[in-house]
Amino acid sequence: MKIALLGYGKMGQVIERIATERGHEIVLKKDEFNTYEGLSNADVAIDFSVPSAAVSNISSCFHANVPVISGTTGWLEHYDEMLALCKEKNGGFISSSNFSLGVNLFFELNEYLAKMMSKFDSYKVDMEEIHHTQKLDAPSGTAISLAKGVIENSNYTNWTLETPQSNEIHIEAKRIGTVPGTHTVTYNTPIDSIEIKHTAHNREGFALGAVIAAEWIVGKHGVFTMRDVLNVQI
Template identity: 80%
Template sequence: MKIALLGYGKMGQTIERIALERGHEIVLKKDEFNTFEGLSNADVAIDFSIPAVAVENITNCFYANVPVISGTTGWLDRYEEMATLCEERKGAFISSSNFSLGVNLFFGLNEYLAKMMSKFNSYTVDMEEIHHTQKLDAPSGTAISLAKAVIENSDYTSWTLEDAKENQIHIEAVRTGNVPGTHTVTYNSAVDTIEIKHTAHNRDGFALGAVIAAEWIVGKQGIFTMKDVLELK
């Protein structure tokens, strides 16, 4: 499989290593210093860039008829625009806040727990996410996905980085050291605490999941999620 890497920072380099280990070929390493030349030769593109260029990257993939896996967060206010373009171009697209296999299992656990806890109003929920200091967006896309799942399955209506008001989920975003990513969902009551937590030890889990998604999407058409890739639906 021929892969175009859109974004060649630490994640892009980790994806390259894992893709090569799985027998794939890298035909483009796109960063701020080069062009999209070579994109049309790719079987699939993997975008781990920055919010400012993600939409341009994804758009170029659709016009080049190249399926695209996007792990960039912080641009999702334009997601519907990209989804519409994907459908118009008959493309293939997966955008996820986190491609880690473990995190996607954690997403399922979080959704199931939210459904259970929705019946017990003595508990309040809050979240914490911890990442390295180079991460540009806060809260993380993963934390937002976790919060959205709780909102969809409870009486909560929104999330906030500030002090939570009624029906708001407080997210604490911490930036420190070289932490790949830690996410905690906590339910507190006067008598006890229920907590679920995912801790990434390195970037390999994110990269492996993205490569697996890329392998899966080749030859397909439409908009998918990691639930489709991992058959979690």
């Protein structure tokens, strides 16, 4: 499989290594200093860039008839626009806040727990996410996905980084050292707490999941999720 890497930072380099180990060829390493030359030769593109580049990267893939896997966060105000373009061009698209197998299992666990806890109003939910100091967006896309998972299965209606109202989930976003990513969901009462937590030890899981998604989407048309790729729904 021929892969275009859109974004060649630390994540892009890990993806390159894992893809090469799995027998794939990298035909483009796109960063801010070069062009999309070679994109049309790719079977699939993997975008781990920055929020300001994501829309250009994704739309360029659709125009080149190349399916795209996007792990970039912080650009979702343009998500509906990209979905419309994907449909117009009959493209293939997976956008995820996190491609890690463990995180996607954690998403399912989070939703299952939210359904259970929705019957017990005395428990109040809050979230914490910790990432390295180079991460540009806050809260993380993974934390937002976790919050949406609770909102869809409870009486909460929104999330906030500020002091929460009764119908809001508070997310505390921390930027510390080189932490790859830690996410905690806690249900609190004055009596006790229930907590679920995912801790990434390195970038390997994110990169492997993105490559697996890229392998899966080749030859497919439409908008998919990691649930489609991994079939991990509880």
